[in-house]
Amino acid sequence: MMSATAAAGGNRAAITACAILATLMQALDTTIANVALPYMQGSVSASQDQIAWVLTSYIVAAAIMTPPTGYLAGRFGLKNLFLASVVGFTIASMLCGMAQSLIEIVLFRVLQGLFGAALVPLSQTVLMNVYPREQQGSAMAIWGVAVMAGPVLGPVLGGWLTETYSWRYVFYINLPIGALAFLGMTTFLPDTPRNAGAKLDWFGFGTLSLTIGALQIMLDRGEQLDWFGSSEIVAEAIIAASAFYLFLVHTFTARDPFVRPSLFRDRNFTAGVLFVAIVGLTYYASLALQPPYLQNLMDYPIVTAGLVLGPRGVGTMAAMMLVGRLIGKVDTRLLLGTGLAITAWTFYEMTGWTPDVSQETIVVVGVIQGIGLGFLFVPLSVVTLSTLSPALRAEGAGLYSLSRNIGSSVGISVVTGLLTRNTQINHAELTQQVTAVNRMFEDPSIAQFWNPLTAAGRAAIDAVLTQQAQIIAYIDDYMLLMIAVIAVVPLLIVFKKPSSAPSAPDHTVAME
Numbered sequence: 001m002m003s004a005t006a007a008a009g010g011n012r013a014a015i016t017a018c019a020i021l022a023t024l025m026q027a028l029d030t031t032i033a034n035v036a037l038p039y040m041q042g043s044v045s046a047s048q049d050q051i052a053w054v055l056t057s058y059i060v061a062a063a064i065m066t067p068p069t070g071y072l073a074g075r076f077g078l079k080n081l082f083l084a085s086v087v088g089f090t091i092a093s094m095l096c097g098m099a100q101s102l103i104e105i106v107l108f109r110v111l112q113g114l115f116g117a118a119l120v121p122l123s124q125t126v127l128m129n130v131y132p133r134e135q136q137g138s139a140m141a142i143w144g145v146a147v148m149a150g151p152v153l154g155p156v157l158g159g160w161l162t163e164t165y166s167w168r169y170v171f172y173i174n175l176p177i178g179a180l181a182f183l184g185m186t187t188f189l190p191d192t193p194r195n196a197g198a199k200l201d202w203f204g205f206g207t208l209s210l211t212i213g214a215l216q217i218m219l220d221r222g223e224q225l226d227w228f229g230s231s232e233i234v235a236e237a238i239i240a241a242s243a244f245y246l247f248l249v250h251t252f253t254a255r256d257p258f259v260r261p262s263l264f265r266d267r268n269f270t271a272g273v274l275f276v277a278i279v280g281l282t283y284y285a286s287l288a289l290q291p292p293y294l295q296n297l298m299d300y301p302i303v304t305a306g307l308v309l310g311p312r313g314v315g316t317m318a319a320m321m322l323v324g325r326l327i328g329k330v331d332t333r334l335l336l337g338t339g340l341a342i343t344a345w346t347f348y349e350m351t352g353w354t355p356d357v358s359q360e361t362i363v364v365v366g367v368i369q370g371i372g373l374g375f376l377f378v379p380l381s382v383v384t385l386s387t388l389s390p391a392l393r394a395e396g397a398g399l400y401s402l403s404r405n406i407g408s409s410v411g412i413s414v415v416t417g418l419l420t421r422n423t424q425i426n427h428a429e430l431t432q433q434v435t436a437v438n439r440m441f442e443d444p445s446i447a448q449f450w451n452p453l454t455a456a457g458r459a460a461i462d463a464v465l466t467q468q469a470q471i472i473a474y475i476d477d478y479m480l481l482m483i484a485v486i487a488v489v490p491l492l493i494v495f496k497k498p499s500s501a502p503s504a505p506d507h508t509v510a511m512e
Helices: 002-007 009-028 034-043 053-065 069-076 078-098 102-116 119-130 133-164 174-188 202-222 231-253 261-265 267-297 302-309 311-326 332-350 359-385 390-431 455-487 504-511
Strands: none
Touching: 009 078, 009 119, 009 133, 009 174, 034 053, 034 133, 034 267, 034 302, 053 102, 053 202, 053 267, 053 390, 069 078, 069 119, 078 102, 078 119, 078 174, 119 133, 133 302, 133 311, 202 231, 202 390, 261 267, 261 390, 267 302, 267 332, 267 359, 267 390, 267 455, 302 311, 302 359, 311 359, 332 359, 332 455, 359 390, 390 455
């Protein structure tokens, strides 16, 4: 590391800028596409649950490719992997913008996730390598700003680009950023030694990847294909279960498995992995629900929707800065409990929303929800990884990120599937109240617009019933997310206090 530090000494500013650009590019893509989803849905003729594949395909691909990043960096060299990731991510972004069908955009999002998975850990590694130990904390703090800026800028920038140009530009924006990052890294980043003898447990990696992929496809397509009434869903369930069985058998019998079972002897790590899966589920699921609600049910222009959603990231950023100062001084379990309480309260508030809710209420609840998430992210990574031995910490951080991503993709699939299903159920129940003998239709002011005896009247009634059914379905989803947050409260009892608090730079690295 010292040789890399010396070689890059005169170029630290340029390398830092390029690493931040690469991180910002990846961080933006976690939120920038959300606000444009209703526009993409119309452009590629997709249903509401199908368009969610744009989000889940990216998250799953990134989840699968995050754990082998260390092996790939050692085998091919950090610089080479970084450049390949930037180029691949940029090209995949361009292809996403050019996509003409749902299948194309999902496939290109998978490609984007595969290449983008390494950008955050590689950016961290580059900065840790080129700065001496006494400056690493400051470097990671600067880098952390880019990570936190993504959720703030994403909805606002995505809304403006979609309104001014089209939804395709939420992907095209990565082209100039990627080009600058590539040119800068090519010019200033020194080469690092390669480890030709590096090995990866390909069987373990392959079976785990197959498990995650098959499970996600099953969740994404289940609602559309009537779940286990479809032979495809049955086949995907069998593949996922079989691959997971092989993965478990291999993990407990291989000499150097992809996932070391000894990690799960640490109760903090085991509880933290479960905890972060629920945090990822609630965070990304709520991100996926908000834009369609604002644009489809409340008729918000896309720029307004982006501006209303942006402050949520500000709340997260502010809370993370505060919590960073409290860690080590306040019991981590108390910080986590505070975050869970705040998050659960915001979801409870959202169960009372209707399309008449004010912008001020949406912004305030969003900021408070962001604060709750800020109280969860950093303390959770610290308490999960701090009790692991240094030899296991890097592998543990990879599994921690994997669990968060799996929770995120599963959460999006579940809430969008339930939204579609519950809308249909609610519509059917509401329709039972609409009959020609209902005395409410005798009122001339009502019959003028909603007359069940005319085609135009029935169409108007159906439109209102559909909207009401969707509102109830959203309430059901928010109630489910609130219950999911409350369900992890008992895990706070499982966590034990580490013997000594890790240093500040470890907080930042572990967070991602």
